Amino acid sequence: xxxxxxxxxxxxxxxxxxxxxxxxxxxxxVATRLDFLVNWGRANSLWPMPFGTACCAIxxxxxxxxxxxxxxxxxxxxxxxxxxxxxxxxxxxxxxxLAPVIRRIWQxxxxxxxxxxxxxxxxxxxxxxxxxxxxxxxxIIPVDVYVPGCPxxxxxxxxxxxxxxxxxxxxxxxxxxLRDEMEPDPTSKLYxxxxxxxxxxxxxxxxxxxxxxxx
Amino acid sequence: xxxxxxxxxxxxxxxxxxxxxxxxxxxxxxMNPSAERIRARFPxxxxxxxxxxxxxxxxxxxxxxxxxxxxxxxxDSERYDYLSDxxxxxxxxxxxxxxVVWHLRxxxxxxxxxxxxxxxxxAPLRVPSVFPIYQGADWLERECFDxxxxxxxxxxxxxxxxxxxxxxxxxxxxxxxxxxGRFSRSEQLRQALAAEPESRYSMTELTIxxxxxxxxxxxxxxxxxxxxxGE
Numbered sequence: 190x191x192x193x194x195x196x197x198x199x200x201x202x203x204x205x206x207x208x209x210x211x212x213x214x215x216x217x218x219v220a221t222r223l224d225f226l227v228n229w230g231r232a233n234s235l236w237p238m239p240f241g242t243a244c245c246a247i248x249x250x251x252x253x254x255x256x257x258x259x260x261x262x263x264x265x266x267x268x269x270x271x272x273x274x275x276x277x278x279x280x281x282x283x284x285x286x287l288a289p290v291i292r293r294i295w296q297x298x299x300x301x302x303x304x305x306x307x308x309x310x311x312x313x314x315x316x317x318x319x320x321x322x323x324x325x326x327x328x329i330i331p332v333d334v335y336v337p338g339c340p341x342x343x344x345x346x347x348x349x350x351x352x353x354x355x356x357x358x359x360x361x362x363x364x365x366x367l368r369d370e371m372e373p374d375p376t377s378k379l380y381x382x383x384x385x386x387x388x389x390x391x392x393x394x395x396x397x398x399x400x401x402x403x404x
Numbered sequence: 405x406x407x408x409x410x411x412x413x414x415x416x417x418x419x420x421x422x423x424x425x426x427x428x429x430x431x432x433x434x435m436n437p438s439a440e441r442i443r444a445r446f447p448x449x450x451x452x453x454x455x456x457x458x459x460x461x462x463x464x465x466x467x468x469x470x471x472x473x474x475x476x477x478x479x480d481s482e483r484y485d486y487l488s489d490x491x492x493x494x495x496x497x498x499x500x501x502x503x504v505v506w507h508l509r510x511x512x513x514x515x516x517x518x519x520x521x522x523x524x525x526x527a528p529l530r531v532p533s534v535f536p537i538y539q540g541a542d543w544l545e546r547e548c549f550d551x552x553x554x555x556x557x558x559x560x561x562x563x564x565x566x567x568x569x570x571x572x573x574x575x576x577x578x579x580x581x582x583x584x585g586r587f588s589r590s591e592q593l594r595q596a597l598a599a600e601p602e603s604r605y606s607m608t609e610l611t612i613x614x615x616x617x618x619x620x621x622x623x624x625x626x627x628x629x630x631x632x633x634g635e
Contacts, residue, residue: 285596286568292597320576320585320592321567328593378597383590390589 224362231275231301232357233263235350238274238298240291243281245308245340252343262350271297276353277330280340282310283323292378295330300368303357305349306332309339314390324390328381331371428458436460438482438510438517446472451522459516466504466521470532470558473519476508477537484508484517487534490544492552494579500524501579504531504554523554533558551577570599 237259241249253259253267268274271294283291295304306326309315312335314324326332333356336349360367373380421430432455439453439462449468454461464472476484489507506519521531533556535541545556546565553575556562563569567576572595573586585592616624 285592288593288596289599319583320573320581323593323596324589328589329597373597377594379590379594383588383594386590386593387588392584 220362224360225358227362228358228360232354235262235264235275235303235353235357236266236268236273237264237305238268238271238277238294239280240277240294241280242283242287243308243310243340245280245311248340248343249278249280249307249346252346257343257347259347259350262347262354264350271295272299274298275301276303276305278305278307278346279311279326280307282315282317283326283329284321285323286321288323288329291326292329292373300370301357301360303333303353304330305334305336305346305353307336307346307349308341309337312337315339318392328379328386328389331380424457430457431455433458436515436517438462438476438484438515441481442472442475445475459518461518461520463520463522466523466527466531469504469506469519469521470534470537473506473508473534474537476510476517482510483512484510484515486511487538487540487544490534490541490548492548492554492577494552494577496579498525502529502552502554504548506534529554530557532556535559551575553578568599570595 239246239249251257253264259265271277275298277291277295277298279291295302304326306312310317310322311326312332314322316339318324323329334349334353336345338345341349371380377383379386421432423429435453435455439460442462442464443450443453446464446468449465449472451463451465453463473484476482486509487506488509489505492502492504494502500522502523504521504523508517508519509515510517523529523531529552531554533541533545535545535556535558542559542561543565545559546561546563548554549556549559549562550564550566564571573592574581576585587595616627619627
């Protein structure tokens, strides 16, 4: 983008200075520089695992195509194998029948790994507050970035990806819990308590009024 | 206001009833000749027939559906060779809440016929399967069973098809089914995650070898020659 032009498209965020590395006093110069180098490499070669189930996947394809060109962000290779992927992009609604599938794909991905929940349905169930659809994939797998929209425009997804890149650039190797996997409960296979899931899945907005049953 | 006649879509004056741009009236119009022949041939099973937007609907008794469909398929003057849909509709009707619907198309005669069977509230949800006549009814009847719980007598493999086979909550498209399901969200998620992804498929769906004898001769010849299907 040209300097001094009208601010269209992707303009620099006003708070972008939060990305700059501020080494903690107890870490050495070499470790922080190595952090910077590793994170710079990781953030600029995030290979996405596209989990496209609905119309968001169409926008995701548009993002990957030449006009918006996801390759500018080091994502030119869609990794359809979870073993080689870095970021799971869930684009679309996830029915309960797919819940164990996306859980297994997430478990098959190697660390370091991240997850982007693209669109209203993946993030919250969206308009599908019904018997068949998971009310937000964060009840199945941990999510790093939520991209709102129904579906989000490619600019929105790119903004979410850039936020994820900033998150990656802020990671510190000295953080011992950085790569901790969240282990699901062995009996219920849930990793957050059932009461929290029920609370997260409460009806909201227009869906409060939609329960009608009985003759 | 009180002298205005009570108008319903069914009782509206045909002269004032709406028509499509091609002149097809809402009610009435030429009836599919198959309806009259069904009435003559199966007088005990025939209930009524009506024409809506140029499409003929024949209401028949549920237990005679297989005989009627077999006649429509086999008879030289009918030749309904294409079954395009099997589904059901539930109305808020107190006596006859459920209708099972068959959409039949005759390609040689260019006719369309909608066959409906009304099921009384107290009657068991059973209708004869048309699978022996149209093998394409296989998944259509499974879907109808999955969503409404209607049992198709004579279907060789009546299992759920959209919901998984261990689904506990009932039949989602019935009127007494709550939109969010019967269980809490955490219980739904627990049951969904409890199953292995592979358990959703039966072995018959994973292999084509068992169905080899049922394949068309041409396809059998190509498969026996080592050719791969175009998946």
